[in-house]
Every structure is written in structure tokens, then in C-alpha cells.
Amino acid sequence: MSLRQSIIDHPERRYIMFGGKGGLGKTTFSAATAYWLASRGHRVLVFSVDPQASLSDIFERDIFGQGAVEITHNLWAQEVDADRHIRVYQDEIRRKILDMYGFDSVPEEIEQYIQAASAEPAMEESAIFDAVVDIVVSGKFDYYIYDLVPLGHALYYLSMAKVYDEWINKITKLREEMREYEEMVSRLKREKDTQEDQILSELQYIRGRINASSQILTDKEKTAFYFVVIPEKMIILDTQKAAGLFSAFNVPIAGYIVNRVVPEELLGQNIPAYLRHRIEMQKNYMGEIRQTFGDQVSAYVPELERDVTGMPMIERLAEIMYGDGNGRTGRPR
Numbered sequence: 001m002s003l004r005q006s007i008i009d010h011p012e013r014r015y016i017m018f019g020g021k022g023g024l025g026k027t028t029f030s031a032a033t034a035y036w037l038a039s040r041g042h043r044v045l046v047f048s049v050d051p052q053a054s055l056s057d058i059f060e061r062d063i064f065g066q067g068a069v070e071i072t073h074n075l076w077a078q079e080v081d082a083d084r085h086i087r088v089y090q091d092e093i094r095r096k097i098l099d100m101y102g103f104d105s106v107p108e109e110i111e112q113y114i115q116a117a118s119a120e121p122a123m124e125e126s127a128i129f130d131a132v133v134d135i136v137v138s139g140k141f142d143y144y145i146y147d148l149v150p151l152g153h154a155l156y157y158l159s160m161a162k163v164y165d166e167w168i169n170k171i172t173k174l175r176e177e178m179r180e181y182e183e184m185v186s187r188l189k190r191e192k193d194t195q196e197d198q199i200l201s202e203l204q205y206i207r208g209r210i211n212a213s214s215q216i217l218t219d220k221e222k223t224a225f226y227f228v229v230i231p232e233k234m235i236i237l238d239t240q241k242a243a244g245l246f247s248a249f250n251v252p253i254a255g256y257i258v259n260r261v262v263p264e265e266l267l268g269q270n271i272p273a274y275l276r277h278r279i280e281m282q283k284n285y286m287g288e289i290r291q292t293f294g295d296q297v298s299a300y301v302p303e304l305e306r307d308v309t310g311m312p313m314i315e316r317l318a319e320i321m322y323g324d325g326n327g328r329t330g331r332p333r
């Protein structure tokens with residue numbers, strides 16, 4: 001089924017993701033898809049947690065850390081600043097500690113703990129995850145296009161619920177340590193009973209959010225995950241491996257998009273041997289792709305004469321990927 005058809009036929013798939021190894025075209029396809037859906041009258045948010053700010057690059061506009069920014073009618077883009085989210089986290093934890101225990105300042109040991117916890121990758125991942133949860137549960141858009149970071153991370157993200165669990169375990173441990181402070185404080189205040197276990201109920205709330213969101217993002221009904229591949233040996237192999245892992249995580253794959261296909265039609269022209277060889281080599285790998293991914297290939301996208309940045313190029317690519325018929329490219333062969 002063509003890419004266009006697979007999206008039109010499944011309006012319930014409101015979360016669209018392009019995954020794949022670094023530099024294959026995930027951001028490019030995310031932007032083009034967002035553009036196309038917006039042009040069809042849907043409200044679309046394309047977002048990323050990539051610190052490289054590649055959406056800023058492709059839209060030629062600095063949107064990093066600025067929330068959802070309207071690019072054109074119906075098309076919004078957002079780049080999450082994960083570091084800022086971590087700082088917000090830290091401040092929240094500090095404020096809670098101050099509020100709950102009536103300290104004037106956060107005790108040194110706890111401050112150290114907060115600093116150390118923030119340096120952990122799990123903390124960064126969970127800050128990112130939290131930001132993504134906020135974005136998708138807000139429900140303000142018809143479509144959410146998640147411009148993923150390269151594959152390794154995407155896989156990590158899929159096991160995020162687990163990462164989050166680990167983080168919660170850490171907080172629970174902190175909670176136990178805090179209990180000692182709590183007892184000390186109440187002794188000082190001569191209070192017998194300590195307050196309700198606020199932190200614990202907070203943790204339960206977080207856990208509820210994780211469950212809700214990981215359901216959204218791995219929901220077979222609502223999520224469309226496309227793999228981006230290019231006609232190269234290593235990429236085909238790696239993609240196969242990744243696809244295996246995805247099925248282990250129960251993430252359904254909506255299709256594969258082959259990018260950077262040098263048009264075979266060129267062979268009929270007077271072209272240098274160099275290019276001729278490249279096209280011949282590519283032909284082998286195209287065969288392999290057809291054999292490996294078969295009718296799951298949703299689109300073939302040609303190698304363009306320049307990189308895809310700025311609205312005119314995005315529009316052109318959207319036409320190639322989603323143009324409805326007269327186009328010779330962009331459709332499965």
C-alpha cells in the first residue's frame with residue numbers, strides 16, 4: 001500500500017513516527033508529512049527532543065525550547081529542550097522538600113543527591129519522556145509527528161516505561177531516606193503524626209501517566225511507525241535487526257520508506273561511468289529491499305539535487321511522497 005493511502009486509510013493513527021539510523025531522512029520525512037497533512041486541513045504538530053535542533057534547520061527558524069510554534073497554517077513545530085526540563089524537575093523536587101519539611105534551604109546531602117540523580121542518563125530520558133507525555137496527552141492536534149533521534153535511542157525510548165520505573169524506584173529510595181528526616185523534623189516540632197504520604201501518591205500519579213502515555217505511543221490502533229532505509233547493505237541489515245526488536249516490544253511497523261534512490265531513468269541518458277556504477281550497485285540493494293521488506297515498502301523517494309531545507313523544498317518533497325497519482329516517483333514500484 002502506498003504511503004499516501006496508508007495514512008489516508010487510517011485516520012485513527014494520529015501518532016506518526018519515522019525511525020531509522022542516523023542521517024537517513026527521518027527529520028526530512030517528518031517535516032514533509034506534517035506539511036502534507038496540514039495542507040489537507042489537519043492540525044499537525046511535528047516535534048522532536050533532539051538537542052541538535054534539526055527542525056529549526058529544516059524550517060529555517062529557531063524554535064528550540066520555545067514550545068509549539070506555528071510554521072504555516074495548521075502546521076506547528078516544537079523542539080523540546082531536555083536540559084531545561086531537567087532543571088525544572090530539580091526545582092520541583094527542591095520546592096517539595098522545602099514545603100514538606102519546612103526547611104529554609106535544601107540540606108546539603110539532599111542537594112547532592114538531586115545533582116547526582118540529574119546526571120544519570122535515566123533522568124534525562126525520563127525528563128524527555130515526561131515532555132513527550134505532556135505533548136501527546138494535551139490532545140490539541142489532530143496529528144502528532146514525532147521526529148525521532150537515531151535508531152539506538154528510539155529503541156531505548158520504547159523501553160522508556162522501564163527506565164521510568166527505575167527512576168521511580170530511585171525516588172522511592174529517596175523517599176525512604178526522607179522518612180528519616182521527616183521523623184527528625186517531627187521530633188523537633190514535637191509533632192507525633194507525620195503528614196499523608198504525599199510523595200508516594202505523587203509517584204502513583206506519575207506511574208499512571210506513564211502507563212497512559214506508553215499505551216498511546218505503542219498503541220497499535222493510533223500509532224504509525226515507518227522505518228526509513230536507503231539502498232545500502234549495512235542499512236538494510238541494521239533495519240532488519242531493529243525491526244525484530246520492535247516486534248519484541250510489540251510495536252507495529254506501518255511500513256518502510258526507501259530514501260535517496262538515484263533515479264534509474266538516468267541510465268538512459270549519457271551519464272558518467274561513476275554514476276552508472278552507483279545506479280547498478282543500488283539496483284542490487286533495491287532487489288534486496290524488495291525481497292526483505294516486500295509489500296511493506298510504502299514509498300521510494302529519489303535522491304534530490306540538493307538537501308531539503310526551507311518550505312519550497314519541503315513542499316516539493318511532500319508532493320513526491322504524497323502526490324496522488326500523476327507522479328511517477330514516491331509510489332511503490
Ligand SMILES: Nc1ncnc2c1ncn2[C@@H]1O[C@H](COP(=O)(O)OP(=O)(O)OP(=O)(O)O)[C@@H](O)[C@H]1O
Pocket residue numbers: 020021022023024025026027028029054148149150259260261301302303304305306307308309
Ligand atoms: N531524498 C533526499 N535528497 C536529498 N537530500 C536529502 C534527501 N533526504 C534527506 N536529505 C538530506 O539529508 C540530510 C539528513 O536528513 P535528515 O536530517 O532528515 O536525517 P535524520 O534521519 O533526521 O538524521 P538524524 O538521525 O541525524 O536525526 C539532510 O541534510 C537532508 O536535507
Ligand SMILES: [Mg+2]
Pocket residue numbers: 026027028050054147148149
Ligand atoms: Mg533528525
